[in-house]
Amino acid sequence: MDFDWSILRSGEQTIYRLRGLYEKYGYRRFKMSKFEAYDLYVRNKDFLVSDRMITFTDARGTLMALKPDVTLSILKNTRPEEPGPRKVYYNENVYRTDKSGETFQEIMQTGLECIGDLDLYHIYEVIALAVASLASIHPAYILNISHMGLVSGFMEAAGVDPADYGEVLSAVREKNMAALAAFCRDRGLSGTVQSLLEKLVTTYGPMDRVLGELAPLCVGGKKTREAWEELRALCDLLKANGLESRVYLDFSVEGDMRYYSGIVFRGFLQGLAAGVLSGGQYDGMAEKMGKKCGAIGFAIYLNELERLGPAGTGLDADVLVLYNEGTDLGELTRQVDQLTGSGRRVLARRSADGLTVGETIDLRA
Amino acid sequence: MNEFLNVALPKGRLGERVYKMFAQAGFPCDELLDPKRKLIFENPEAGVRYFWVKPSDVPVYVERGAADVGVAGKDILLEYQPDIYELLDLNVGKCRMCVAAPNGFRDDPDRTLRVATEFPRIARTYYGARSRDIDIIRLHGSIEIAPILDLTDVIVDIVETGTTLRENDLSPIETIVPISARLISNKVSFQFKHESIQRLYDDLKAQVEAKAKEEAAK
Numbered sequence: 001m002d003f004d005w006s007i008l009r010s011g012e013q014t015i016y017r018l019r020g021l022y023e024k025y026g027y028r029r030f031k032m033s034k035f036e037a038y039d040l041y042v043r044n045k046d047f048l049v050s051d052r053m054i055t056f057t058d059a060r061g062t063l064m065a066l067k068p069d070v071t072l073s074i075l076k077n078t079r080p081e082e083p084g085p086r087k088v089y090y091n092e093n094v095y096r097t098d099k100s101g102e103t104f105q106e107i108m109q110t111g112l113e114c115i116g117d118l119d120l121y122h123i124y125e126v127i128a129l130a131v132a133s134l135a136s137i138h139p140a141y142i143l144n145i146s147h148m149g150l151v152s153g154f155m156e157a158a159g160v161d162p163a164d165y166g167e168v169l170s171a172v173r174e175k176n177m178a179a180l181a182a183f184c185r186d187r188g189l190s191g192t193v194q195s196l197l198e199k200l201v202t203t204y205g206p207m208d209r210v211l212g213e214l215a216p217l218c219v220g221g222k223k224t225r226e227a228w229e230e231l232r233a234l235c236d237l238l239k240a241n242g243l244e245s246r247v248y249l250d251f252s253v254e255g256d257m258r259y260y261s262g263i264v265f266r267g268f269l270q271g272l273a274a275g276v277l278s279g280g281q282y283d284g285m286a287e288k289m290g291k292k293c294g295a296i297g298f299a300i301y302l303n304e305l306e307r308l309g310p311a312g313t314g315l316d317a318d319v320l321v322l323y324n325e326g327t328d329l330g331e332l333t334r335q336v337d338q339l340t341g342s343g344r345r346v347l348a349r350r351s352a353d354g355l356t357v358g359e360t361i362d363l364r365a
Numbered sequence: 366m367n368e369f370l371n372v373a374l375p376k377g378r379l380g381e382r383v384y385k386m387f388a389q390a391g392f393p394c395d396e397l398l399d400p401k402r403k404l405i406f407e408n409p410e411a412g413v414r415y416f417w418v419k420p421s422d423v424p425v426y427v428e429r430g431a432a433d434v435g436v437a438g439k440d441i442l443l444e445y446q447p448d449i450y451e452l453l454d455l456n457v458g459k460c461r462m463c464v465a466a467p468n469g470f471r472d473d474p475d476r477t478l479r480v481a482t483e484f485p486r487i488a489r490t491y492y493g494a495r496s497r498d499i500d501i502i503r504l505h506g507s508i509e510i511a512p513i514l515d516l517t518d519v520i521v522d523i524v525e526t527g528t529t530l531r532e533n534d535l536s537p538i539e540t541i542v543p544i545s546a547r548l549i550s551n552k553v554s555f556q557f558k559h560e561s562i563q564r565l566y567d568d569l570k571a572q573v574e575a576k577a578k579e580e581a582a583k
Contacts, residue, residue: 099448142556175555178454178547204559248556252450270557273430274448 004343011108011302015091017136018110018300022089025129027112030088032073038063044072047259047285050096054104066095071113071297075286078115080293085116111279111299115286118294120230123263123281124237126296130267130277131243133300138308140270142246143277145207145234146253148260149227150218154200157221158193165257172200173254200251207235210249230262259285265298272304317347320357324350326365335361370413370561371554373427373435375420379458379546383436384415386455390568412561424449424549433554434562439544440523444484450550452566456573458546460525462487463537467512470519470538481511482521491521491541509533 005013019029038055045051053065067073070092078086089112098105112129114122127145134141151172152165160168164187171179180201184194199217203210211232218228231249238244255264260280267277279298286295319339323332332348339346352360372387374380374397384397394408397415407414418426424447426432434452440462442451462484472478478499482488485501492499502517509529511517523544524530524537548569550562 140557144556175450175452175550177452179451252552268553268556270553273428273551273553275552 009306010308011305014137014300014302014305015110018133019089019091021129021132021136022112025087025125027087027089027114030074030090030113032067032070032090032092034093035064035066036073038065040072040076041065041068044285044288046256047072047282050101052097052101052104054095067092068094068096070094070109070111070299071282071285072289074113074297075115075289075291075295078291078293080116080286080291082116085114085118085122085294087114088112105303108302109299110302111297113295113297115291115295115297116293118281118296120233120237122294123230123296124234126279126298127234127238127247127263127265128241128243130265130279130298131238131247133298134246134267134269134277137276137300137305138269138271141267142248143265143267144248144250144253145231145263145265146249146251146255147227147231147263148255148257148280149223149262150214150231151200151251152257153218153221153224153227154196156223158189158196160189160197161187168197168200169254169257173252175201175252177201204250204252205248206245207231207247207249208239208244211235214249227262234263255280255282257284259288263296267298267300269308271308273307274304276301276304314356315345315358316355318344318358319346320352320355320360321346321348322350322352322360322362322364323348324364327363332363335363368412369407369409370434370558370565371432372413372415373418373423373432374415375423375436375438375546376417377420379420379438380417380436382457383455383546386457386569386572387413387415387565389572390565392565421445427549427551430551430553432551433558434548434550434565436546437549438523438546439542440484440487442547442549443490443542444486446486447549448552450552450555451547452550452562453548453569453573455546455548455569456577458544460523460544461537462521462541462544463524464491464519464521464539464541465509465524465530465535465537466519468534468536470512472518478519479517480519480521481508481517483508484521487541488521509535 041048041053048069050068053068055063055065058064070090074088091110093106094109095104095106114126131143134143155165155168167183171183180197218224235244238247253264253266259282261283262281264280266275268275277298277300281296283294286293321335336346336348374384392411392413394406394413394415397406404417416432421441423435423437424441424445427435427449428447438458478497479502480488480499481502481504483505485503488501504511508520508522511520513533530536555562
């Protein structure tokens with residue numbers, strides 16, 4: 001019997017499509033346990049989206065946590081001395097608190113990581129796969145890219161005290177010009193410096209165009225120039241492969257500067273209220289875990305995808321077949337087999353109470 | 366549905382005032398000012414749909430994507446901390462978030478300070494930065510009564526003219542943060558309805574700047 005793919009929910013279909021996509025590019029599935037030693041997360045809690053975890057003591061008395069994150073587990077199990085970058089994908093549940101911090105949620109996540117001696121090709125490949133992943137879910141998508149080197153380079157060029165980086169980044173994250181203006185006023189920064197920092201807030205648009213506009217501002221400093229050149233090279237590769245039209249440059253995409261050193265990105269789908277894809281280069285985190293190598297990856301939050309597309313039919317079944325004691329059971333089973341064989345969802349019941357169905361066949365005697 | 370720019374406005378005087386700015390920016394829907402109980406209004410020609418919602422709910426509508434943009438007070442944004450873009454200070458609905466206390470109050474640092482407020486996060490952040498031990502009592506209105514009945518020592522609340530405080534023998538003793546209305550946007554709508562949002566932003570910004578110039582010239 002042919003498998004009917006339409007019975008899979010949107011998120012389930014996406015998982016299988018993405019598995020196929022990642023395997024084609026040489027990523028191998030990484031299957032992991034549902035829990036890890038709590039210690040791993042405590043030592044790296046700033047890297048986590050939420051630092052509250054569901055913990056328990058295992059049979060040997062070790063404090064464990066239900067995984068709040070996948071990347072740390074993959075990084076922990078990676079040996080940088082292995083030849084070539086390690087390319088893995090995963091499809092796992094993670095356990096995090098919701099925004100209120102009062103309730104834990106199980107979040108289905110799929111994603112990939114590329115860890116090792118990375119070059120521009122690997123970065124391009126991951127970005128291209130992020131684009132392909134979004135495109136495979138919904139035709140109206142946008143991938144926003146930022147570069148932590150460019151952001152920190154702008155702040156250095158503006159003479160911002162590193163102790164104040166958090167405040168500037170918060171304004172950039174919110175596209176909050178008023179907060180940035182208040183910051184510049186409080187610190188007595190000049191109008192020229194302010195307009196340089198304002199670029200971090202106002203820059204938004206297709207990568208190709210925006211990089212051209214930013215070019216004159218990026219030539220002065222080593223950090224900004226290198227970051228700009230990296231983005232330029234990436235953009236050229238995306239263009240060469242026809243992938244650049246929905247890739248935008250936007251510095252409001254955030255990444256903790258202690259862990260994210262290069263490109264960070266976030267993906268959006270029309271019709272969903274929040275971003276569904278989040279990723280970046282986390283060389284800083286790899287280094288903190290004693291791995292002297294590059295690392296880039298992304299995660300897609302699948303829970304939200306159920307909101308995409310039309311709601312279900314609202315029917316309990318396509319056909320209700322009613323029967324009673326007097327019904328010929330041979331006729332009943334024949335009807336049910338015939339209907340299910342034609343791809344319809346069938347319920348055989350003695351009564352129609354409480355059911356909403358498309359059609360009813362009454363075989364009651 | 367998607368061709369409309371969905372706007373969540375705070376019910377009340379501030380919302381009406383802000384609507385006039387939106388209308389001037391090319392997003393009119395005058396039916397909105399009709400004093401009926403209807404809550405959703407649309408003008409297909411201007412491509413805009415407005416909702417009247419409780420002021421403290423505006424960020425929820427915007428963050429969850431039910432509204433593409435909205436107008437919320439900075440007090441609500443600081444307290445709720447929604448994951449949205451805070452695009453513009455509209456420079457209206459101006460007031461202050463203050464600590465207020467009974468006239469003649471003297472803070473005794475030996476004792477835990479009891480604070481009544483509708484804004485526990487703002488109060489906690491403010492006193493946390495001062496390493497002051499506090500006991501927050503969350504109330505949902507008539508905050509001024511708390512120190513009078515010795516429920517708390519001070520209150521953290523919004524002060525516009527200070528009349529209510531004066532009438533209850535209270536006075537502001539510290540300003541925590543100035544407050545005004547902000548134009549906020551859902552992060553995904555900002556991507557997919559960028560043209561409309563940018564047009565609205567540019568026009569509102571021009572209005573705010575023109576008004577500031579006018580006031581400076583007075």
